[in-house]
Amino acid sequence: MTWALVFLALIMALVVGYLLSQTINRKPWLANDPLENLPSGMPQSISPSKLGLGVLLAVITSMFGLFFSAYVQRMELNDWSRVQEPSILWVNTVVLVLASVAMNQALRGARRDDVLATRRALIAAGLLSFVFLAGQLLAWDQLRDAGFYMRGNPAAAFFYLLTAIHGFHLIGGLWVWGRTSSRLRGAENVGEFRLSVELCTVYWHFMLLVWLFLFALLLNT
């Protein structure tokens, strides 16, 4: 559980640190400042959607952290035997990195208000993600052909489970991606979609990060 603890300690430290910075040294019963000095409740620097996404990512981080932690704890038991990771995973990793890069391009396009460039990059990112998912399915196939099933080998069971969970999260992202890119089709300017593109980009980078972490874990154990 140490892994989960480290993750959660970090998140909790962030939460507690933020809250303390907001609350320490305040004596609310004294603060009768003139109206002009009152902070408006909503800081303008960050939109609610971004904050919402941030909270969602914290939840997903907690979940993966706990999966990893379960993985490490299960690994310490004596029936653990290593799985030979399919080599296609390296290709998949490159594809997912490219998808992330394409997302970044889309975001740049959106910032320049270049509808066409945004759309192209966005679609490239989506397609690359589909390629990644197909590659993951191939990896499953290879692993099965090599005789690793969910039954009998806990390392293989974790491999299927964790890649599946990661894949489902990517599919969830692709659903939002699909909505964004189809709406962008008839759009004159990026304007109102910039936020969606931005959120997609953050999510894709996050999914890449989770995958790199996961891949490193699988490779090393």
Added chain:
Amino acid sequence: MAYVAIADRDDPHAMHHPKSFVTRYIWSQDHKVIAIQYSLIAIAVGLVALVLSGMMRLQLGFPDTFSFIDPADYYQFITMHGMIMVIYLLTALLLGGFGNYLIPLMVGARDMVFPYMNMLSVWVYLLAVIVLMASFFVPGGPTGAGWTLYPPQAISEGTPGASWGIILMLLSLAIFIVAFTMGGLNYVTTVLQARCRGMTLMRMPLSVWGIFMATVLGLLAFPALFVSAVMMALDSLIGTSFFMPAIVSLGETSSHEGGSPILFQHLFWFFGHPEVYIVALPAFGIVSDLLSTHARKNIFGYRMMVWAIIAIGGLSFVVWAHHMYVSGMNPYFGFFFATTTLIIAVPTAIKVYNWILTLWRGDIHLTVPMLFSIGFIFTFIHGGLTGLFLGNVVVDVPLSDTYFVVGHFHMVMGVSPILVIFGAIYHWYPKITGKMYNDFLGKAHFWLTLLGTYSIYLPMHYLGILGVPRRYFAMGTTDFIPESAQAMNAGITISAIIVAVVQVIFIVNMIWSYFKGKDAGGNPWRATTLEWQTPQTPPEHGNWGEKLPVVYRWAYDYSVPGAKEDFIPQNEPPEPGVVAGREHGVEHT
């Protein structure tokens, strides 16, 4: 995402007020309607759990009498009772119900930040409840594994509902977690992003603080339950060995190999302990506001109260294994977890002191919400102190898995939060419906509930010290349990039946008052917080009419020296000459 960022705009017309009955009351995106929906579903499913507890009390109080309760039924009743009460009633009612109703009103927002997701949350929650209830009707019935669902027994033959029931339970939990996450995203984002002008964090009422911190805990802790549910479902359905070791169950050799049942327990309690505070923190916050309002006095030590909530939230993640002192885990963990667990007693004790010091030099109106709050303090002190027994590893060992544990957790996380919930319902009923409840019925409900529940759970602790184990269908004969203990058990059952029946008073009061109650007016308690300052009662869609409120002071300006009234609403601009605190505030530094 078109709904985003309307919650904090002045212009109410952007909200597209719903026109038809369906969009107003069923597919509603209004946080107040969603809150009512959450509450009604939670109370309905809670009544099912109440009936189940009555059935098991019948068996325990009068064994060999009711032939319609066989051991399988009994274990299914305790499992479903526990799970429903903890997750589907308490968590859903406190966060989905009160969280939804209070957060936007108390922080001065028009609605939640993501109303559409908020609406999805309640319907997904309903789906989770339906899946759970469906397990009563599948072959083998619901799971009888105990609410902790420990493998291997949860998924091996020899436990009722080991095939269908447990799978539906796990599925329902996973769905519930999705619903909770959708709601939780809203509560956190709304508190952080949609507060009205002037509403700094330290001006928020403690109710919002408690609900906010509980939501943060829930968002981080529920994934642990999700993870363990997914892995256990795979162990059961596909035959993986995450949690399942090689076993010979009822003469049959299983195909599993090498899994760790203790791993499940770690994951479960990593969720399960914060869950206690997910239920407790909103109750702590709400009861603080009830005490302050009805004692006409600011909450004592507001800052300490806030920090205690934060500290309890942080610490609750490092105490989980105190549920596992006798689980066979490395016994040296006991030193660490006993220490962290007893440390958490300090901020909790501070909260109790501050509640009572709020009464000190107050002007205590013994209204129904106040009575329930006082009842809460009493039962919470009792439950908290018995927690010091079970948290201290060596004291826990003889008491673990006995009725002492049952008595403890019912006192601290059953009776206490329920008393707060009742108090809160009576307190906000006039705002929600515009009508006042019947005072006599409310008081009768309080007395019967408090005295009844105490007479149920106090004796249970002593049965536990005697050594009566929990989760026993029948005790049979033993050499250490005297006849008198069985008589006590019968007495407990009679109290339990009475307590269950008197809840009818509450339901009657709610329904009767809704149609026949006196008009309550907008602010019957003369309270300071924003929800009492809405232009209409009950508040309409959008809450605030044309203009959002502006907040000039904290939530506890009661009995300010020099003020005309004994309360100053948060949105009342400062009057020249009456500046609370500066001149009159007592400051001990």
Added chain:
Amino acid sequence: MAIAVVLILLVVGSVIFHFWSPWWFTPIASNWGMIDDTVNLTFWVTGIVFVLINLFMAYCIIRFRHRKGNKAAYEPENKKLEIWLTVITSIGVAALLAPGLLVWAKVVTVPEGAMEVEAVGQQWAWSYRYPGNDGVFGTTSIRHVTAKNPFGVDPDDPNGQDDVLVDGKHMHLPMGQPVKLLLRSKDVLHNFTVPQFRVKMDLVPGMVSYIWLTPTRTGKFDVLCEELCGLAHFAMRSKVVVQEQNDFDAWLATQPTFASATERMEPDLASGQASYAVCGACHGAQGEGNAMLNAPKLAGQNSWYIEQQLKNYKSGVRGYHEGDIYGRQMAPMAGTLVDDKAIANVSAYIATLPEKRVSDTIIGNTRRGKDLYRTCGTCHGDDGRGIWATHAPRLKNMDDWYLKRQLENFKAGIRGSHPDDPFGQQMVLMSPILGDEQAIDDLVAYLGAL
């Protein structure tokens, strides 16, 4: 105002209840008196806090209740008071924690030279293993567990041959000798609890957990399972007998070892057939049973069950009760079998007798019987075939009049209430779910239809 009075009454009532109620720790029988001391310390500290805080709250309510013209004080905080309260609370908590941790250090540290005994849990019975003369346990594996090797001892391990096996009987411990209990489960989680010993621990399949203690008092104490382990969790009982060292040694010498138990597994059918001649007089030459003589059908019954029952009859564990008329007839007959070997042989012979369909004599509602059977089927098998692991005999195609009589006997405590009959006791605990005679008839009728 009433609430203040009630609070005071509740506090006073709780204190009175605490001192006057007859329910407290059962007298201790181990060296863990210091666990009781920490519990008592916690009681005193928390009890005083409980009384003081609640009385103070009651005082506040009386003193500051609303009266006309009252006004509350305005006091946002009082740092000094809050710091004092925090410090005092921390000291109180530390005063509870420190002794607790010191005692816990003793609980987890097993003294040198402690005797090792293994307690094995399974659904829903306890069995025990002693290391034998060499003082070393043979290794075990769940994969070795069969009906003939219920402990799963590795047959090739020389250390295991002299292991003493106590299956389905009580555990014995010598007084005054520190003992380390190794806890092992064959199926699900269990928990080894003897209330008089105070210490307890879960049994977890796939690993071995432990507790240690020194028995300080001779006597017979209940062993309970305190971790929910399935349908018959509450019926998973055993006893531990604490006796003087000499008595313990004498008892241990009479118990079978792994080697001797394995050896006896090869039965002599011819000798069994010869012994059966006596039985056949009543039970029929083919074991078909004879209702007129109240002798049930034996053919088709599991041999391990017949063997166990013959031993029970012989040792007075069954057929001793005055109400058990036919059992009392059987007891002296079982006595004619000279030793365990003879019993094993005749049981094995009975298992070879040909199976015949019995005739139904009892009419009942089989649909209701099926509902009732869902509890029974957990141990006896859905199809009533009998399961060796739960020591539950076959019920399918057995004489219905006999089943009915036995169920009535269990309900009345005529059978199964002997302290040395743990599986009979399970039936005593289970049989009350058959509320009346009609329920028994329904159940038996359902069994006849299997």
